[in-house]
Every structure is written in structure tokens, then in C-alpha cells.
């Protein structure tokens with residue numbers, strides 16, 4: 261019953277021992293065994309040898325030895341925060357998802373922003389696409405909107421993703437470059453992949469050197485479906501629009517920031533939230549029906565295309581505020597597991613072949629990254645609604661099903677566990693399917709340059725100059741001149757002046773234009 265004491269004494273070797281008699285503050289092993297001395301291993305005599313018997317030493321080092329988990333195979337470097345989403349405009353007439361139904365309803369979220377190519381320790385201001393992943397903890401389970409800060413993607417089919425990522429990561433023999441500068445392999449791949457060139461134009465723009473995570477847009481990229489209670493479908497594209505405005509830095513600022521403070525973006529987000537300056541994004545949707553989609557001059561299932569806002573305006577339906585920093589980076593930001601397949605009843609997939617590959621990939625990679633099938637038990641991944649199923653066991657099982665029955669159907673009555681709910685349960689859009697099984701790329705995916713040109717022409721002159729400068733700089737680092745020429749040949753299909761500027765900057769003759777798989781079309785460029 262003695263009062264709580266704290267003492268600090270020097271040990272025989274000058275090491276500091278800080279001790280207490282308060283049970284609540286007592287240092288313990290992972291098994292809860294109180295520790296008397298955490299600074300000295302158990303030895304035979306003052307000068308050793310150290311005894312194998314020392315379970316305290318072994319446990320401490322054993323745990324330390326296993327602190328690292330695999331970093332994400334892409335988007336390894338990221339920073340997360342908690343927040344809340346509030347619906348301001350109901351979609352109940354076209355969507356049965358509870359989260360999109362009731363105006364004023366608030367839903368907790370966790371968001372992770374990231375770079376794509378760099379490793380976990382890479383600098384924040386790399387020229388790179390940024391991930392913008394949002395987990396909504398809805399009453400009907402977790403909904404993950406796993407997007408980027410750019411509305412289109414490099415490739416049209418998920419089967420190319422390993423090649424894309426291998427080409428953008430370090431070259432396998434020498435393990436450099438880590439970034440895209442000086443990257444023969446990246447430009448080799450993209451110059452052999454015409455579908456990449458719309459995204460390449462965005463990537464060479466100021467969008468890939470954002471001033472802050474707070475000043476980035478976000479996009480769900482793919483076309484998804486919203487389903488009403490009768491199963492009717494509306495296509496949807498998701499947009500996040502920052503109330504802080506869209507801002508970038510200049511390339512030479514980015515280079516300096518990377519050297520002076522490689523944590524610039526994570527520090528910026530953490531400090532803003534910590535000081536109560538909570539960043540807010542509006543959630544917008546572009547909604548269109550099957551018959552509208554048929555009239556678009558490109559395929560809405562092609563993730564290298566966007567739907568111009570002139571054709572389908574963005575309707576704002578809610579706002580997301582990030583208002584709480586993580587209290588443990590590893591537990592939350594590192595262990596969060598997003599997956600495009602996580603959608604509540606009323607949100608469904610289109611037939612975008614990139615999306616279908618993603619729906620497999622995230623779950624698969626997380627099985628390894630998070631050490632087994634039970635990562636939904638980790639608090640940041642755990643739904644905030646009841647979870648009732650018959651899945652059990654496996655590594656790190658925290659919430660095995662309770663009761664007698666662990667299978668269905670069963671005849672244990674009310675004690676027999678959860679039951680199917682046809683009225684509330686998730687359903688898929690009953691799309692009629694018909695066609696030969698084949699490995700093929702749709703001819704409707706073949707126009708790779710019209711939207712690339714539309715993006716370039718919609719930029720202000722200074723933004724166009726930055727794109728030209730970025731292309732010239734990046735390609736000047738490519739050693740193989742044939743790869744440079746192949747890259748510039750794509751620019752000729754996008755904008756002749758841009759191609760000439762870059763060729764001139766590289767000191768090379770203009771090559772022949774790359775063959776356009778399909779004639780391009782003129783699209784509006786009003787903003």
C-alpha cells in the first residue's frame with residue numbers, strides 16, 4: 261500500500277534504471293511477467309557468458325526481430341488519418357446503400373494517401389501518382405473506395421499490372437533508379453504501350469507533385485454501378501474535390517523539399533489535423549445510364565478514359581472531413597487493408613477488366629502482407645457493424661464464431677447462429693451475358709490519344725509548359741535514344757507542338773508518329 265514511487269538509479273555499468281512500485285506502470289514481458297531489470301541480460305558471473313535460460317532477453321529480441329512486415333507491393337509509402345463522411349444529397353432513389361441514403365447521416369472513415377512507386381522510406385515529393393484510399397465504416401459493412409489523384413490509369417487490363425509495376429520500380433539487375441527519372445525501363449514499357457499515354461500526360465503534369473495531400477483531388481477511376489431496391493442499375497464515377505483547392509509545387513521546389521524534408525507531406529497533414537485545421541473534400545458523382553454510356557465516344561469500361569464533366573456533370577453528394585490523427589502509425593496506417601471488392605449492398609462493379617483484377621489482387625496480397633486470413637480482426641480493418649458468419653480459426657483468430665453450430669444450414673434454431681437475409685443482403689446486377697470465351701482487347705478501347713490531347717489542350721499555357729519541361733527532363737535521363745524516339749512518336753499523335761518542343765529539348769530529330777490504332781476525335785477542352 262505504499263504510495264506510488266518513481267526512482268532513478270545508475271546500475272553498476274552506469275546504465276539508467278527507472279523503477280516504480282505502481283502495478284499499472286510496471287514494465288512486463290509480453291506474457292505479463294513483471295520485469296525487474298530490462299537493461300541487463302542474465303549472465304554467469306558479471307562478465308558472462310549470457311545464459312540461454314534468459315527468457316526475458318530471448319522474448320525481447322525475438323519480438324524485435326519480427327517487427328517488419330512486407331511493405332505493400334505498390335503504394336508502400338503512405339500516411340493515414342481518421343475522419344467522418346456526411347451525406348448532403350441523398351441517392352436513395354437510385355441506390356439502396358444505406359451510406360448514400362439519408363441526408364445528414366455521418367459515417368466514420370479512414371483515409372490513406374500514398375505514392376505508388378517508391379518504397380516505404382522514399383521521399384514524399386517524388387513525381388508520382390498519389391493513392392487516395394477511403395474506407396467507409398458503413399452500417400452495412402466496409403466500403404473501400406480505393407482511388408488515385410488522377411482519374412485514369414496506365415493500363416486497361418489487370419493482367420498487365422505486374423509488367424507496369426516492374427517497369428516503374430528499380431531495374432532488377434542494379435536496383436536503381438528508384439524513381440521515374442532516368443528510367444529506361446519505365447519509358448520502354450510506356451512507349452510500347454499506347455494505352456498508357458493519356459495517363460502519362462497527367463503524370464507529366466503538375467498533378468504528380470502536389471503541394472499537400474490536402475490539395476489533391478481523388479478519383480475512384482473505374483465506372484461502378486449503383487443499384488436500387490429493384491436491382492436497376494445506374495453507372496457512377498466517384499470524385500473527391502478538396503475544399504482547400506488544387507495546388508502543386510514546381511519541380512525544382514519538389515527536388516529541394518525532398519532533400520530538406522522527405523516527410524513533407526505526412527508532416528503537413530499531421531500538423532494541419534493536430535492544429536484543428538481539418539481538411540475537407542466534397543464527394544461528387546457522375547451518374548449515367550446504360551443508354552447514355554452507349555452514346556459516349558469512348559468506352560466507359562476502359563480505365564484509361566474519363567467521362568468529361570461537360571458531358572456528365574459532377575453532382576456533389578457529401579463531404580469528408582479528416583479530423584483525427586492516428587495514435588499509432590503501424591497499427592493503423594501500415595495495417596489498414598483496402599480492397600476494391602469491399603462494397604455494401606447497392607454498390608456494384610462494372611465490367612471494367614482492370615477493376616476485376618484489382619478485386620482479386622488486394623485480398624490476395626493482404627493475406628501475405630498481414631500474415632493470414634484474419635486481418636479483418638485488426639481494429640482499423642474491423643467493420644463497425646455486427647459481423648456474423650461461420651468463418652473460423654486461422655492465424656491470429658480473435659473473434660471465432662460462438663455457439664454450437666459453425667455451419668449452415670443447421671437445425672439449432674435461434675442458437676444456430678446467423679441466417680441469410682434476402683431483403684438486406686448484397687446482390688449483383690443481373691447483367692445478361694453472352695459471348696465466346698476469349699483473350700481479347702475490345703476494339704472500343706483502341707482510341708488512345710483523343711483524351712490525351714484533350715487533357716493537354718485543356719491546360720493553361722504555363723501548365724502546358726510544365727508538361728513539356730517534365731517530358732524533356734525525364735526523357736533526357738533515358739540512356740537509350742531509341743526509347744526516347746519511341747516516346748516522342750506518341751507525342752506526335754497527341755500534339756505536334758508538344759512533340760516538337762520535347763524533341764528540340766532532347767536535341768533529336770522528330771520521329772515518325774506512332775501508329776494510331778484508331779483515328780482520334782476532337783473533344784471539348786473548356787476546362
Ligand code: HEM
Pocket residue numbers: 331332333334335338372373374390391392393406407408412413417418419421480481482563596597598614617618621622625626629
Ligand atoms: C495498393 C489504387 C490498380 C494492385 C493500392 C493503393 C491504392 C491503389 C490507393 C494503396 C492502398 C493503401 O493506401 O493501402 C489503385 C488504382 C488503380 C490501381 C486507382 C487503377 C485504377 C491496381 C491494379 C492492381 C493493383 C490493376 C493489380 C492487378 C494493388 C496492390 C496494392 C495496391 C497489390 C497493395 C495493397 C496492399 O498491400 O494492401 N492501389 N490501384 N492496383 N494496388 Fe492498386
